Amino acid sequence: MQTNQTKLLDGLISIYLKSLILIEFGVFGGGSWATALVKILTDNKLLVNWYIKRSLQAQAIEKTGYNPDYLNLVSLDTRYIRTLSNIQQTAQRSKALLFAVPSAQLPTLLDHFESDWITDKIVISTIKGTVGPYYDIPTDVIATYFSVDHQQQAILAGPCHAEEVGLGKKTYLTIASPNAEIQELLSACFNTNYMHVQSCHDIRGVSYAAIYKNVVGIVCGMAKGLRYGDNFIAVLVANALHEMSNMLQSIGSVQPILNSSYAGDLLVTAYSEHSRNRTFGELIGRGYSVEKAKRSMQMVAEGYGATQGLYQTVQQLPADFPILQAAYRVLFKHMPASTEFKLLEQKLK
Numbered sequence: 001m002q003t004n005q006t007k008l009l010d011g012l013i014s015i016y017l018k019s020l021i022l023i024e025f026g027v028f029g030g031g032s033w034a035t036a037l038v039k040i041l042t043d044n045k046l047l048v049n050w051y052i053k054r055s056l057q058a059q060a061i062e063k064t065g066y067n068p069d070y071l072n073l074v075s076l077d078t079r080y081i082r083t084l085s086n087i088q089q090t091a092q093r094s095k096a097l098l099f100a101v102p103s104a105q106l107p108t109l110l111d112h113f114e115s116d117w118i119t120d121k122i123v124i125s126t127i128k129g130t131v132g133p134y135y136d137i138p139t140d141v142i143a144t145y146f147s148v149d150h151q152q153q154a155i156l157a158g159p160c161h162a163e164e165v166g167l168g169k170k171t172y173l174t175i176a177s178p179n180a181e182i183q184e185l186l187s188a189c190f191n192t193n194y195m196h197v198q199s200c201h202d203i204r205g206v207s208y209a210a211i212y213k214n215v216v217g218i219v220c221g222m223a224k225g226l227r228y229g230d231n232f233i234a235v236l237v238a239n240a241l242h243e244m245s246n247m248l249q250s251i252g253s254v255q256p257i258l259n260s261s262y263a264g265d266l267l268v269t270a271y272s273e274h275s276r277n278r279t280f281g282e283l284i285g286r287g288y289s290v291e292k293a294k295r296s297m298q299m300v301a302e303g304y305g306a307t308q309g310l311y312q313t314v315q316q317l318p319a320d321f322p323i324l325q326a327a328y329r330v331l332f333k334h335m336p337a338s339t340e341f342k343l344l345e346q347k348l349k
Contacts, residue, residue, distance in 0.1 A: 023122075024049055025189075026094030028087075028109060030057055031299065032070040032162035033126060034100035039166055040190055042080040050083050051090040058083035070299075074166035091117040096124060096186075099138070102300040103129030106138060110145045118146045122182055126156045128210040129302040130309025137207040151179045154186055155203055157210045157261045159268035161275070168194040174261035175199045176206040200261070205253030209244060209262045212310060212324070214303030216240040217269035217277030218284070219327050222337050225285020237270050239323060239348045246319035247310075277303035284330060285337050307331050322347040 024047040027034055034050075041048050052058040060068040065078045084090045091097060091113065101109055106127060127138040136144075139153050154177035165171060173195050175186045183199035191197045200206065216237070223233050244266060245257050257263050269275045280301035283293035294304070311328040314321050326344045329335040 023095030024093055026090045026097045027051065027100060028090070028098065029100035030054070030067070030069065031100065031102075032166075033160075035067045035071045035074060035076070036160075036162040036165040037098065037100060037126065037156075038081065039074055039076055040192060040195055042077040043192055044189060045077075045080060046189055048081050049090045049093050050081055051085070051087060052083045053085060055085065058085065071162060071166045087112045088114070088117065091121075094121070096122040096189075098124040098126065099142075100126045103127050103131050103138065103302060104300075104305060106131050106141060110142070113146070115146045118148055121152070122185070123148060123153045124156060124186070125153070127302075128157070128214055129306045130211060130313070135309035135312050137204065137211070139203060139207060150177075150203060152182075153177060153203070154179070154182050155207055155210075156190075157206045157265060159260055159264040161268060161272055163274045165195070170194050170196070172196045172198060172260040172264065174206060176201070176203045176261070178203060198260070200255060202253055202255045204251060205248050205255055206261050208247060208251060208253070208310075209257070210265060211302075211306045212244050212247060213266035213269045214277045214301070215307050215310060215324055215327050216244075216266055216303075217275045218281035218301065218303040218307065218331075219323055220270040221275075221278035221281025221283075222285035222327075222330065223281075223341065224278070225282040225287075226338055226341055228341070233270070235348050236323070237267065240266060240270070242349075243319075243321050243323050247314065247317070247321065250314075250317040250319055277301045280304065290331055290334075303327075304331060 025041055026049045027038055028051045030052050038048050038050060057069055062078060062083055065076045066072050123142055125138040130136060131138055131141045139150060139155060143150060154175055156173060156175060158173045160171050160173055173190055175183055175197060177183050178201050187197045187199055220233055220236060223236055241263055269277060276297060276299050280293055280297055283296055307327045310324055322344060326340045330337050330340050
């Protein structure tokens with residue numbers, strides 16, 4: 001009985017919090033993950049100002065309730081969507097700004113912002129890649145551009161392939177923010193019957209884990225393209241978990257990695273057919289050049305740029321990162337994947 005009462009109380013609290021949420025979300029990005037996030041928010045009857053650059057895409061969304069370019073089988077509730085082609089209008093009409101663009105596009109997008117558009121806003125990043133010539137994490141870039149404190153920011157992470165979220169398949173989402181009030185507010189906004197939301201304060205650790213797991217996805221794809229079997233890939237993933245743990249400890253993260261936003265996100269990226277990074281790596285393993293593999297992809301494989309960014313970052317760290325190093329040499333030093341994997345075999349445990 002106590003369990004049922006607790007569940008009822010939790011449900012009432014969630015409904016109460018949502019009733020207090022009068023904020024509008026500004027979503028920047030028109031891809032698959034942005035579409036899945038819009039679905040979550042509108043399923044919760046929250047208003048979304050959706051910045052869409054292409055007028056034909058915006059018109060199709062408004063008219064049909066479907067994004068014609070990404071996740072085009074996912075129905076969106078247009079009663080809660082306002083598509084906009086003006087960045088300033090999108091930002092100023094919204095209380096929470098959600099960035100869901102590829103990491104390489106973030107600086108260009110931010111160049112169109114004014115600092116006063118960000119003042120008193122909740123700033124949310126879902127970007128899983130390093131940014132700019134210094135290979136910063138997205139929250140640091142946003143903080144630098146607008147002199148906003150990390151207390152104003154949050155990131156979303158977890159094993160959340162957009163294709164499954166769009167279909168309402170159960171998963172777990174982590175909201176990382178040093179601000180407990182933002183954690184609570186966003187938890188109410190994103191919690192649904194198919195999305196279990198949990199929170200933590202480890203914004204840097206979750207950021208780096210989300211970036212690193214895309215590198216692992218590429219390496220696992222390479223292994224598949226080179227015709228390694230499931231047994232070897234399991235060894236590869238086990239070593240990748242150890243490597244990620246070393247990386248997070250080196251940057252000061254104290255959270256255990258055996259939860260959904262760390263190990264869970266890495267595992268789904270390593271194994272899922274929905275993983276674009278794994279697909280990209282498989283093409284490399286099959287003999288495609290990097291440029292040909294990139295041209296063959298309909299969406300951006302964030303792990304490509306992340307590999308270079310993380311490789312530069314870990315140069316100052318005491319631990320060894322053989323998986324990351326192998327990925328870097330294949331992607332940026334043009335070493336044959338088969339050669340690098342023969343060397344990697346000797347370093348795995």
